[in-house]
Amino acid sequence: MQAIILAAGMGKRLKELTSNATKCMVEVNGVTMIEKTLGHLEKLGLKRIVFVIGYEGQKLKSYVESLNIKTPLEFIDNDVYYKTNNIYSLYLAKEKLVEDDTLLLESDLVYEEAVIRKLVDHPYSSLTLVDKFESWMDGTCVTLDEDDNITAFLSKREFDFSKTDEYYKTVNLYKFSKEFSQKHYVPFLEAYCKALGTNEYYEQVLKVITFLDDPQIKAVKLNGEKWYEIDDVQDLDIAETLFATKEERLKRMQSRYGGYWRYPKLLDFCYLVNPYFPCRKLVDEMKSNFETLLTEYPSGMSVNSLIAAKDFGLHKDQMVVGNGASELIKSLMEQLPGKIGVVKPTFEEYPNRKNAEDVIVFLPSNEDYSYSAEDLMNYYADKDIKTLLLINPDNPSGNYIPKKDVLLLAAWAEEREICLIVDESFVDFADEADSSLLEQAVLTQYPHLFVMKSISKSYGVPGIRLGILAGDNKEMIAKLKKDVSIWNINSFGEFYLQIYEKYAKDYKAAMDKFRQERRAFVNALAEVRGLRVIPSQANYLLCELTNGESATKLAEDLLDEDNILIKDLSTKKGFEGRNYIRIAIRDEKDNEKLVAALKKKLN
Structure with missing residues (x-):
């Protein structure tokens, strides 16, 4: 068996990274793509490796030869690479193609050894390697029948986003038998180039072959093996995270602060949402208005504050809407002078907006990090x-202060003319009924009170970035409205606020279901030896590792071996290097996967 590597392209989308080198010479975590590929091929005992080179071809040839590869190397020059496409590069190698069984590879891929083994070890002689289509993928896709026969090759022009569940992406790694190349591929390759020119892709030939009664090529599916195609700097960034060392991968993943839909196989127990809301009908209503919302301007702050106020039974001059709560936190913190009292450990967005000397910290003196309103008033x-600042329930402890006690704290603060910020982003998850302070009478009674709420957390819509801040200090609310942009939320966020009220009963049912799942999840985690689960009224659980296990190592291992991301708290302020983790509560199926993974590692 031999390998043919197509490496003639210019890689323009990688910009300065390919200004004087080929795309496959770009480094992924310090190792060039071509060096990694040759490392995999070197283990296969191939007869030879044939390169088709073009752009910066001599530089690539010199570099490859410097790697001291034991497998014989041959090079074919495509001197018109700038006006042809990869069909012509393969056409130049057609004489080689018919001489032996061949692994055909594109050079802009990074993948683990198991990927190439999937081709080599499969008993069928001619194969296209495919993976289930995901949103990050681009390029040629195929459809398959139940026996993994290729029923269609789909170009970008033929791609139908309503049918993506049926699609598999070609990985651009192929295995051709000598007979397949001689009888099928090369004759069609020659005819195609002669009839339609050389500025095409070699997959077009495979597309023609699939129309034959017996095309003699099948697909083999990947099953979780890692690979990535690198066309631009964003691809490179994601690939470097996927193929980082276990220690570095956790750091890189945490530093992304979301966007994990780019990693569709990742199970995210780090970021906090509602697993049971929004309901399907609400999502369908959003979908049905997608084109309008995409192409039309949203309303300004005045209208959106009116809509949000209606949803929560308040007046619009008591309400400001934000592009997520984080926008409102930043604006509010900049408007409030003097020192701020903060419980730690906590959500750091608030104290990070103040100078360190202006933050007066209360640290609970117990292993559960629990505290009461009385504790705060005394301190x-x-x-x-x-x-x-009171985050209730608190993040990451899940500590909850009942509403009657929070109102006592509000009265205490009012008497002292202290501004009390109550962040109740997670309060809807609490067992207590009627737990929110977002009431007309409450805000009117305590004009020094501000109530913050992240819509993302409890309503399960972090992607549309919504938050609200309410208070009866109308002068401050007006100042905040002027501080943020007039169009600070988009049409999707506005439409969500507009229609939410219709789904209030579905929301209540989702919360009831969530509380049941939280109880079940806590009971399941209690069976994991070496894990102490701290009571929580939020949609996450603070857990202490009690068997000497490192929280960082556990988080690294879960990500590396199970593709599960949890929050390592060992470096968070207030934990002082102790081994605590925070686990989001997801649905029953996902929670069972995490429990199984934790038992495997900790028991």
Whole structure:
């Protein structure tokens, strides 16, 4: 068996990275793509490796020869690479193609050894390697029958996004038998180039062959093996995360702060959403209006604050809508002078907006990081603070203060003219009924009170970035509205606020279902030895590792071996290097996967 590698292209989308080198010489985590590929091929005992080179071809030839590959190397020059496509590169290698069984590879791929083994070890002689279509993939796709016969090759022009469940992406790694090349591929390749020219892709020939009664080529599916095609700097960034060392991969993944839909096989127990809302009918209503929402401007702040106020039974001059709660946190913190009281460990977005010397920290003196309203009042009674922050339930502890006690805290703050910020982004998950402070009477009674709520967290729509801030200090609310952009939320967010009220009963049912799942999840985690689960009223659980296991190592292992991301808290302020993790609560199926993975590693 031999390998033919197509490496003549210019790789323009990688910009300066390919200004004086070929695409396959771009490094992924310090190793060039071609070096990694040759490392895999070297283990196969191939008869030879044939390169078709073009752009910066001599530089690539010199580099490959410097790697001291034991397998014999041959090079074919495509001197018109700039005006042809890869069909012509393969056409130049047609005489080689018919001499032996061949692995055909494109050079802009990075993949683990198991990927190429999938081709080599499969008993069928001629194969197209495919993977289930995901949103990040681009290029030629195929459809298959139940026996993995290729029923169609689909170009970009023929791609139908409504049928993506049926599609498989070609990985651009192929195995051709000598007989297949001689009888099928090369004759059609020659005819195609003669009839339609050389500025095409070699997959077009395979597309023609699939129309034969017996095309003699099948597909073999990947099953979780890692690979990535690198066309631009964003692809490179994702590939470097996928193929990083276990330690580095966790750091890189955490530093992304979301966007994990780019990693469709990842199970995200780090970021916090509602697994049971929005309901299907709400999603379908959003979909049915997608084109309008995509192409039309949203309303300004005045209208959106009116819509949000209607949803929560307030007046529009008591409400400001944000592009996520984070926008409102930034604006509010910049408007509030003086020192702020903060419980730690906590969500750091608030204290990070203040100078360190202006943050007065209360640290609970127990292993559950629990505290009461009385604890806060006693601690801050003699402290010179102008603002007090309460996240309720708190993040990451899940500590919850009942509503009647929060109102006592509001009265205490009002008496001292202390601004009290209550962030109740997770309060709807609490067992207590009627737990929210977003009430007309409450805000009117306590004008020093501000209530923050992230719509993303409890309503399960982080992608549309919505948050609200309410208070009866109308002067401050007006100032915040002027501080943020007039079009700070998009049409999707506005439409969601507009239609949510119709689905309030579905939301209540989703929360009831969630609380049942939380209880079941806590009971299941209690069976994991070496894991102490701390009571929580939120959609996440703070857990301590009690068997000496490192939280960082556990997070690294789960990501590396199970593709599960959890929150390592060992470096978070307030934990002082202790081994705590935070686990989001997802649906029953996902939670069972995490419990099984934790038992495997900790028991």
